[in-house]
Amino acid sequence: MLGPLLASLRFEQGRLLGRMQALGFEMQLQAELEAVALDAVKSSEIEGERLDVAQVRSSLAQRLGLPTAGLPPSSRQVDAVVELLLDASKNYEQAVTESRLCAWQAALFPTGFSGPYQVATGAYRTDAEGPMQVVSGAMGKPRVHFEAPAAHRLPAEMAAFLAWLDAPSSLDPVLKAGIAHLWFLTLHPFEDGNGRVARALTDLLLARADGQPQRFYSLSAQICLERQAYYRALEWAQKGDTDITDWLVWFLGCFGRSLVASTQMLEKVLQKHHYWQTWSAQSLNTRQLKMLNKMLDGFEGHVNTAKWAKINQCSADTALRDINDLLQRGMLTKAAAGSRSTHYLLSVEVPQRQIGEENGPFS
Numbered sequence: 001m002l003g004p005l006l007a008s009l010r011f012e013q014g015r016l017l018g019r020m021q022a023l024g025f026e027m028q029l030q031a032e033l034e035a036v037a038l039d040a041v042k043s044s045e046i047e048g049e050r051l052d053v054a055q056v057r058s059s060l061a062q063r064l065g066l067p068t069a070g071l072p073p074s075s076r077q078v079d080a081v082v083e084l085l086l087d088a089s090k091n092y093e094q095a096v097t098e099s100r101l102c103a104w105q106a107a108l109f110p111t112g113f114s115g116p117y118q119v120a121t122g123a124y125r126t127d128a129e130g131p132m133q134v135v136s137g138a139m140g141k142p143r144v145h146f147e148a149p150a151a152h153r154l155p156a157e158m159a160a161f162l163a164w165l166d167a168p169s170s171l172d173p174v175l176k177a178g179i180a181h182l183w184f185l186t187l188h189p190f191e192d193g194n195g196r197v198a199r200a201l202t203d204l205l206l207a208r209a210d211g212q213p214q215r216f217y218s219l220s221a222q223i224c225l226e227r228q229a230y231y232r233a234l235e236w237a238q239k240g241d242t243d244i245t246d247w248l249v250w251f252l253g254c255f256g257r258s259l260v261a262s263t264q265m266l267e268k269v270l271q272k273h274h275y276w277q278t279w280s281a282q283s284l285n286t287r288q289l290k291m292l293n294k295m296l297d298g299f300e301g302h303v304n305t306a307k308w309a310k311i312n313q314c315s316a317d318t319a320l321r322d323i324n325d326l327l328q329r330g331m332l333t334k335a336a337a338g339s340r341s342t343h344y345l346l347s348v349e350v351p352q353r354q355i356g357e358e359n360g361p362f363s
Helices: 002-021 025-046 053-064 076-090 098-107 151-166 173-187 194-210 219-225 227-239 245-278 286-296 305-312 316-329
Strands: 133-136 143-147 332-334 344-346
Touching: 002 025, 002 173, 002 194, 002 245, 025 053, 025 076, 025 194, 025 219, 025 245, 053 076, 076 098, 076 194, 098 151, 098 194, 143 227, 151 173, 173 194, 173 227, 173 245, 194 219, 219 227, 219 245, 227 245, 245 286, 286 305, 286 316, 286 344, 305 316, 316 332, 316 344
Parallel strands: none
Antiparallel strands: 133 143, 332 344
């Protein structure tokens, strides 16, 4: 059952990595920025936390040596999440230890709080306030989806898990990533942050499967799209018997769909690259760079003078001067007439590049 799916997935992995290697170093860095930014934002979104996308891009651009013009300074929390994900991918060959996992978990809560609640960081949970349970439902009528092993068992259980994780094995590394994801979440070793640490750990193991430190896809983004199926698959595996085949089928399918979805991300990178190549001789101010990059990254809604002023915290007159300057240069075009309906578009229509087929065995 797993063999054909794994073979198709491995083919898709190889095809993606081959395409990326043909793009050149600078565009590989841009693609990596897109993938890791998506991973950071979506992994946090699964847990109900919203990271500022522009700050994530800023933090990543600084660490990858890419231009940061027009990007805002990043917060301590965003920097910590970015550093966690880059450690998982860049240092994928390093051993996974208790101290490393504890450092990752602590990085998610740099203030020691998750919202209004204080979180124990940098150590395994103690169950001081009762057993670790995953629950849903109304107050007073909780539905227990899963109860993790008692805290006193964690040192021995995690030691066995970590020993298996880094031990030589004939098991396909993608299958090992799927098993590790389930095993870690079943142990649920931390008071909070288990899902994000599990996905970072899975990224590390997938980097080992790729044999290289750059990420060009986001499994977390695909899990976010399929989160209800994700939770169901986890629950079935954790409450069932020791046969985890169904979980692995779901995991491999989700991973395969994340590889297919990466083609859309790559198209965006190519379009952005083509746009800036077209206008490489232009000298722009910070506000213009910021807005053009937002439009290239997929600005939601229409860009008009009021939005330009609000985002850049400038006057409407300054926003209009910025826009008129870009209109005169030919970098923007007016989409509609009228004082209430006028909005602006990027003037260069970049042809769609066919990176790969959208349908495949993971649909």
